[in-house]
Amino acid sequence: RKEVEQDPGPFNVPEGATVAFNCTYSNSASQSFFWYRQDCRKEPKLLMSVYSSGNEDGRFTAQLNRASQYISLLIRDSKLSDSATYLCVVNMRKGGGADGLTFGKGTHLIIQP
Amino acid sequence: DAGVIQSPRHEVTEMGQEVTLRCKPISGHDYLFWYRQTMMRGLELLIYFNNNVPIDDSGMPEDRFSAKMPNASFSTLKIQPSEPRDSAVYFCASSLTGPTLLGLSNEKLFFGSGTQLSVL
Secondary structure, rough: OOOOOOOOOOOOOOOOEEEEEEEEEEEOOEEEEEEEEOOOOOOOEEEEEOOOOOOEOOOOOEEEEEOOEEEEEOOOOOOHHEEEEEEEEEEEEOOOHHHEEEEEEOOOEEEEE | OOOOOEOOOEEEEOOOOOOOEEEEEEOOOOOEEEEEOOOOOOEEEEEEEEOEEEOOOOOOOOOOEEEEEEEOOOEEEEOOOOOOOOOEEEEEEEEEHHHHOOOOOOOOEEOOOOOOEOOO
């Protein structure tokens, strides 16, 4: 099983719709979770951290389900500018005491006018 | 703040040549990371430094890759000799805190604009 797995998409969604996608992670000891956004030919940028109780930032809602080992991102009232690749990121401790952020390959979202 | 600065933005080279990628982290950030991104493998951590000291280089593919951080404001990633399969976008990132604390604080990882490397 891959460490962090996402549906690559693309998700084609009409403007104004609600879209949600999930990410699963393999290491139950994972400590921290994030969603990053990456525009075409640009660097990844933090969209939001994901907290145990779930959190919301404007039109974006992130949820964590530790029992099933997945996190989700929901975007309401989608805008054209939401078109991007959304990277699921998990901090998991690896062998030898080293730790690090493990990135999923991303889910490609296209908002259509 | 200028952000994380990488150079060059694009590099095209021939197989067998030495390639050096450069990174200037955000001033005051104690952690510096080198990532590689490809369509097949996504974003992979190659190595990271804390206070100029390499902490985890388990992601470095092989001996052809080496990274240095001679001071707090500069790091290099060198590939010698380069091969076509090294073609990718290489990102440098920096942060105030280490990976473990990133999610437990309000700190975050800042990426540079990346270097698009093409090895022919």
